[in-house]
Amino acid sequence: MEIIFHARGAVLAEDFRDIVSEKLKSLERFSIPVDGIKVEIKHEQNPHFGKSSHLVTLTSHGSGPFLRSEGQAFNDLAAFDVAVKSLELQLRKTHERAKDVGHESVKSLKP
Numbered sequence: 001m002e003i004i005f006h007a008r009g010a011v012l013a014e015d016f017r018d019i020v021s022e023k024l025k026s027l028e029r030f031s032i033p034v035d036g037i038k039v040e041i042k043h044e045q046n047p048h049f050g051k052s053s054h055l056v057t058l059t060s061h062g063s064g065p066f067l068r069s070e071g072q073a074f075n076d077l078a079a080f081d082v083a084v085k086s087l088e089l090q091l092r093k094t095h096e097r098a099k100d101v102g103h104e105s106v107k108s109l110k111p
Helices: 016-030 047-052 076-098
Strands: 002-008 036-043 054-061 068-073
Touching: 002 016, 016 036, 016 076, 036 076, 047 068, 054 076, 068 076
Parallel strands: 002 036
Antiparallel strands: 036 054, 054 068
């Protein structure tokens, strides 16, 4: 999985890229084909935003489904955690829908 970082008005911490890469690689357990994820980080300079001054947007691209999630918090890592929880929920739902349950359909039960 290719991970692209794009920071707008933000200086990223040294370990942020490693943490993000590790967490996004763990999402491969759902076996949903995602070729790459774009991680966009934006810092709001307006002091009125306060606790939601950091915005992280995750967008998937490639052969799998289009997935997009956002997270806002007081720092980059907390905002990323919110966004990755939302992305994980979307991947989990897609994975559950793709499973073959093995139930007979209602149409096949009718004579």
